[in-house]
Amino acid sequence: MSAARKLFAEVLGTALLLAIVIGSGIMGERLAGGNVAVALVVNTLSTVGGLYILIEVFGPISGAHFNPAVSAVMAVKGLLPRKLLPLYVIAQLGGAVLGAWMAHAMFDVSILQLSTKIRSGAGQWFAELVATTGLLLVILRAPAARVAAMVAAYIGSAYFFTASTSFANPAAAFGRMFTESFAGIAASSVPAFVGAQLAGAALAVVISNVFAGAPVAPEVQTEPDA
Template structure:
């Protein structure tokens, strides 16, 4: 079955639920890791593995219902490809953000922290912004190429890509406007100051657009020119 087989309400609930579970995993594993170790590298590893793992689970579980975007930048890319209508794309983005924020609140409740928080973790500067362009570019490219060549592998490709990108990008690869917004509501290991959000959001959408342009060309076979041999 494909997402087109499901009605709008189920698709929107799947997007909200998936994004909530994704953010709950990001924030919750960050809190757990920070509680268990004072070593930042070990804490980051403890944050990375659950995030990559839950992406495999969520995309496999909810992908057939909604397409498993869980990310406004991904929805934006499919909107530019004209594979999702504007009203539905806007609805996807709205429930993704709402679901992400809810996921943050649930993580706080699980760890008995104040539900309403605002992050004080600074994440700004050229390096961070370029990292978010690179992270989102790679994520969208991974999805587009995965769908083209081996759609059944997309859950693993995305999970593995994000696991890697946590470590090779200076920003630890947010690569997701809904996740970035949700993480501004937690003053824990995975947080980002609300004032730093605009730079991240702009770069994430820019990275998605660049990936769409390049991979749309790259994944389209050109006319093969045969070598001309003298008679």
């Protein structure tokens, strides 16, 4: 697979992921009538389904990272050529902004926006560290055939068990700066989120090294038709 195809897959996949996250946030707000819990449920369910499909579709092409923290860990682990890491990150950041604009266009709102939604505090920063550590551990430890389902399920759960609603992705944090919707985050809040995410990624590498050589869950075996 050529580098150009991989990078295009990362741009398109990240754009679609952010369109899903932001678009479902806008739809959730409109359906919820002010009920934040309902909006979050709509946002979560859409993200879980969309993320699963995107990983299945783009995984064979680029690895379906859509996330600079994931790409960095893959480079450290030797699973992504290090010369491609900066290009992957640029593709993901660009795709994230494109995804925000796509969501706005679909819902007929102003394309160019900047979020003013402050997300700050030690609890949210720690939540991002936990969310990102868990995400990377799932990716590193999951059987290959189950990665898409397990990652989607983990992110869906983390939407509710983390105080930050589990961004766990520097590209997502970057893209969500450009929307004044339910999913937005103010630019002033992004550096601390990204720092926590990168710390979580580093912690995941350390933990995965501790478990090096330990067996993963076996692949599901299907019985042949009689």
